[in-house]
Each structure stands twice: as structure tokens, then as C-alpha cells.
Amino acid sequence: MMPRPDARSGAGQPPPGASPEDAAAYKSLSLVANPDGSITRINQPPTLPANPDPESDPTAVALSKDVPLNPARNTSIRLFRPTAPPAAGKLPLIIYFHGGGFILLSAATLFFHKSSSRLAARLPAVVASVEYRLAPEHRLPAAYDDAMDAINWAKTEAIAAAAGGCAAAADPWLKELADFSRIFLMGSSAGGNMVYHAALRAVDLDLRPAEIVGLIMNEAFFGGVGRTESEVEHNDDVLVPSHVTDLLWSLALPAGADRGHVYCDAAATAGDERIRRLPASMVAGYTGDPLVDRQRELAKLLEERGVKVTRRFVDGGCHAIELFEKEYSDKLFDDVKDFVCSVGGDRMLGKAAANL
Template sequence: MAESLSATATTSIIDPFEHLNIKLNPDGSITRHNQFPTPHNIPQNPTNKLPILIDAHGGGFILFSAATQLFHETCCRLSAHLPALIVSFEYRLAPEHRLPAAYDDALEALRWLCRQANQIHGGDCDPWLKDCADFSRCFLLGTSAGGNITFYAALRALDSDLSPVKIVGHIYNQPFFGGIKRTESELRCVNDRILPLSVNDLMWSLALPEGCDRDHWFCDPTVEGPHQEKIRRLQRCLVRGHVGDPLIDRQKEFVKLLEARGVKVDARFREGGYHGVDLFDPSKLQILEDDVKDFIDASLE
């Protein structure tokens, strides 16, 4: 590993493994101690066709799934509020499957959706999609690491024929980016209660390709990489963040990058909050719902 986990430039009082409730195994894999229930609430089919949100969950690339209760319930609320059909996909977790595995899985989710759309008259399309979905109004949605994943998946999708699926916009909610050089917000929040810097570093060390450090373009989209020339081709984007998030400076840099490439960006940064606040604070979830609805409505005008 190019960058030692202990070689951080700051002092942390937090054990990142204990904080994440994981154990590093001798073979390099991790044991995840948390188990989460999978609720099964199936809403009634709407009368009119609905836009589709293709959703990637958060978890620092190493934790959780689409079935994790917090993410599932958030999607249920968002789906009812918009209204929209949300397709949450599973992706392989690091360190057992390091990046770009999650990007590959996200692109495969888009290809799966394309196959569903092409089977709509042949009887093999998923009934929910057949009855409810408007494949010409699709949005990519990602929270935290999911925002990173959907960003790079979107760039890959630009060179894929997904017809008749049409991606109209992208929603990046507190997207997870990093870099070697510390930002002011990272230094201010070294021992943040949700995302302390040592945990941030650990997640990247477990997720990035072997031999790579946080200067890799998977982590820092502002550095040189094959992605740069594609950014200008992205559809309009919503980028959300909170000042209390250690990653807020990274998210603002991300907005500047998009705008510099000519991408139409709706940036919404608010005071207070913390990383993942929408999952725990119902009032902040309501604001997320309103922001996403405003963005979708504006994108479909």
C-alpha cells in the first residue's frame, strides 16, 4: 500500500476500525460486524409513468448495501415525495473488491436498466418498471461514496449506448472525494463524530487500487486523469453539502471543476449539519426531498 495508514499528517484520538465496527483480516479483507434488517414495503403502482432515480448508497466504499435500513427508508420517503421510481443497485465492496469495481457495477446497473427498457414489450421487463417507469427521464443519485460512484459511472456511460434509457441529470448528495493535501474543513474536523479524518483515510486506503494514494483521480477528481475530457459532456448536476461536513471543501472544489468544464450546476450548500445528516435528521431529509424535487422539476421543464 503506497500510503501507510499510520502516516497521516494529523493526530487522531479515534480508532477508525472501532468507529466503523470492522476488523481487518490477515488476508486483507474486512469483517463487518453490523447486520441490518431488510424491510419490504411495496407501494401501489402509480397511474402515470414516473421518472427513475438510479441510486448508489453510501458507506465509504466498504460498508452497507442497498438493503441497509437507513438507506432503504430514505429512498422510500424520497420516492413518495417526488414521486419517482428509485432503483437502488448493489455494488461490490472494498477492500475485497477495490475501485473501480463499484464503478463497473454501477455501469452494469445502467445496462441492466437498458435491457429492461428493451424488453418492455416482450414480457421479460420487471413489472414495476413496465407499469411505472418512464425510461426517458432518468437521474443518477448518489450519497457520500455513492456520489463518487455515480459520478465516475456517469462518465463511463457517456460512451455507452443505453437507448432507450435517457439520463437527464445527476444528483450528488455530500459526495465523497479526497486528496493528499488537507483542506481547511478536514483539518477543522480531525475528530469529527461522524467522519473523523482517520476514518476518511482508512476508507480510501481500503478502497483505492493497490499501490495508489489519495492523489489518484478516483479520489481527487481535480487531478489529471482520463476523466477530465469527458466532464463537459455531463448533463446538469445538483450538488448538495453542509458546512459541518469535513468534506465540504472537497465538494465545493467539485462544483468549481464542473462549472469550469461548462456543466450546468445547481449547488446547494447549507450551514451546520454533518456528513450523512439526511439519514438521521428528519428535518434535513425534508430539505433533501425538496431540493431533489426542485431539481427534477427544473430538469424536465
């Protein structure tokens, strides 16, 4: 696996008048501030093309292809399927949101592409990795809006698959393999934040015949005006020290909003009655991550509202380590598989009981 990025070194150019902390963060993230408020992203990780052809790489554990999502927003989905799916039965559909602090990276970024491929093969599952719009060109809630497009896309595909030849053709991979009654929203870092906010919106939607049955929030990126103990203790983290996360939030949140905003601080959503209607949720993280206290607070908030929560906090590690060290990715995928099977098992028992 490739080395973990180091936010202590980089090249970038802050806007005029930036604070020393913001200037350091621009340089660490290799961002150039443009006069119109946009940014130029330099020295970014490599990307990989989709590979739908099983003959082009006999060693590939999963096939992939890009499908349009919302052409007006220039969004898309990179779809992954195992090269050797089980002979019988259909697979859960994982709608996945990548990390990057809402301002960086892509579904095609090398480590996200490889991670999604391994996830599809290991569970196994069909994985729909969403290429959503980035801030500051598209500030929040743009990413949440794109997440909802992906959820509604799944509903449309489910309707098409159920209708057979009587409606618009479903994607052949989805029609063959996807169980639309077992959809999971999964995201890492900023993607974990997206899972939470998209799921809150989705509880008020009629998605039939599709159904979201579980949420997987890995190292979810949340913040707040004050500092938590873990943010203070691990402020020398090479990827997400506080001056870097502060800049990410300043670029991602609506103009004029501070880190007390509901998009940033999960505690600010505590009064939202929709929380109690969320499906079973897995909240995962590492004790060496500066953001771990925020993730624990999220798990506690969900539990207090009656949500069935599976906590998976691993001793040690650091933010995004599973993308760069196989030991941690194997552990995460095993935990995800256990969670998906547990939710699926509950549902199958319920279906059996209904038929008695």
C-alpha cells in the first residue's frame, strides 16, 4: 500500500491576509487560493481509470465502471462488482462516500478506488462510490445534495430492475447482483459525515422498492468550536492536525458559518427528531485519531435516541490508516462484513417470521 500523506509538508499559496495557521494549512494541503474564492489543488494523489473488462487484468478482484449521476452537476458513480460473485443470491448495495475534508480527492483516487475494489470482493457487495461536488466551489450542503441524488438513483434502479422490460432498462450489473432491499450508506472521514446527514434526509423519503437498512460511519469528520481531549492530545497528527481541519471547515461550511453549525458539530443536531428513525449504525474509528472523541460523541448521541449502534473503535492507529496499512483495512472490512451480515440476518429472521 502507498505511504500515508503527511500534512506537515507540501506546497501551496494562501490568500492575502491569511493567518499563520491558515497559511500553514494551505501549504500542507497543497492548495492555491484563487481570487474568485475557488482553489487550485496541486500535487494530488494519482487516480485510476475504471476497469469493466475482466480480461484486461486477470488478477483484479473487482470490476468497475463509471455511470452518470446528475449531468447538470457533473456528478457520477463509480460502480464496483466482484469478479467472482457467489453463484446464488444477490449482494447488498453499498453507497460509498469518499473522504477528503469535502474539498479534496475523488472516487477515482488510487487508494479509494483500490479500497472500494477490495470492499466489493471481500464482503462481497456491489459498491457505488459517489463522485460528488467539492467545496469551496460547491459549499455544503452541495455534497449532501449529491448524496441524495445517489440515494434516489438507487431507487430508480430498483424500480427499473423490478419492472423488467416494462420500464427504462436497469443497469445490468445492478439487475444481476444488487439486492435493493439491503442498501447500506458507508463513508470515511468527510464521507462518514455525509452518511449521517444524508440518512437524516432519507428517513422522510419513500424509497420503495429500495430500502436503506444500515449506516457505516468510519472515522466520521465532525468538529466544533472548542477542542476535544483527543484533538489536543493528537494535534501533531500528520494528516488532520487542528489547523488543517479548521481550514477544511472554513472552506466547506456555508459562507459565514462557524464550526458550531449543524453540518460540522453533530451535537448541534441533538434536537432533530429524525435521529430516532435512523437504521442500525456502525460507528468506527481509531484511538490515535484526533477526531475520535467526536466519533464517540456521535455514537453516544445515536444510542441516546434509541438507534441500534455497533461501536468499532480500534486501539492505536490514526486517521485514514486503513487506506495505507493492510492490517487495518482487513480489520475494517471484517467489521463491516460482520455488521452487514448482522443487519441482513435480522432482516431475514423478520421475513421468515412474517411468513409463519
